Amino acid sequence: MIKIIIGPRSIGKTTIGIALSKKLNESYFDFDEFVEEKLNGINNHIKENSIESYRLEETKILNEFLKNLPNNCILSLGGGTIASQFEIFNKENVKSLRNIGRIIYLSPSESTDEAIKILHEREIKRKGNKTFEETKKLFPLRKPVYTKIADINLVIERNPVDQIVEELVRKL
DSSP states (O other): OOEEEOOOOSSOHHHHHHHHHHHOEEEEEHHHHHHHHHHTHHHHHHHOOOOHHHHHHHHHHHHHHHHHOOOSSSEEEEEEHHHHSSSHHHHHHHHHHHEEEEEEEEEOOHHHHHHHHHHHHHHHHHOOOHHHHHHHHHHHHHHHHHHHSSSEEEETTTOHHHHHHHHHHHHH
C-alpha cells in the first residue's frame, strides 16, 4: 500500500515521510522535489507562465509519477496539489491518489489559531519565506479539504518525530 502524506507547508511531511519509510523499510518519495526538478524550478515556472499553468503541469506530472511508484512506499506532496484554488485539478489529483493508496493528513492542532502558530514557528525554523499572514490566510482555506479527503487524520502538535511515526504505524 502507498502511504500518501499531505498537510500544510512546514508541517513536517518530508521529515515524517523519511522517518516512516525507515521504520517500515519502504522507499520514500517527495513529489514536490520531483516537480521542482521536472519544471526546473516551481517559482520560475510560475513567474514565466502562471500559477494555473503550473497546476496544470503538476497534474500531468503527478499522473505520470504515480504510474512509476512501487506498490509499498511513502509519498509526500505539497498542500496545493490537492487543495489549490483550481478545483478541477484538485479533484483529478485526489482521484488519482485515492486509487493508489491511503491519504494521511498531518494536522498541526485541533485549534486553528494554535495550528497557525505551530506552522509559523516551523516556517521560521526551516528558514522559509511564508509570512504569518500568508499562513493565517491559507491554512483555514485548505484545512477542510485535507480533513475531507484523508483516510487518516493525525494531529501532531509539537510531538517528537518518533512518537508521530509510532502513532502512524498503529493507525495504518
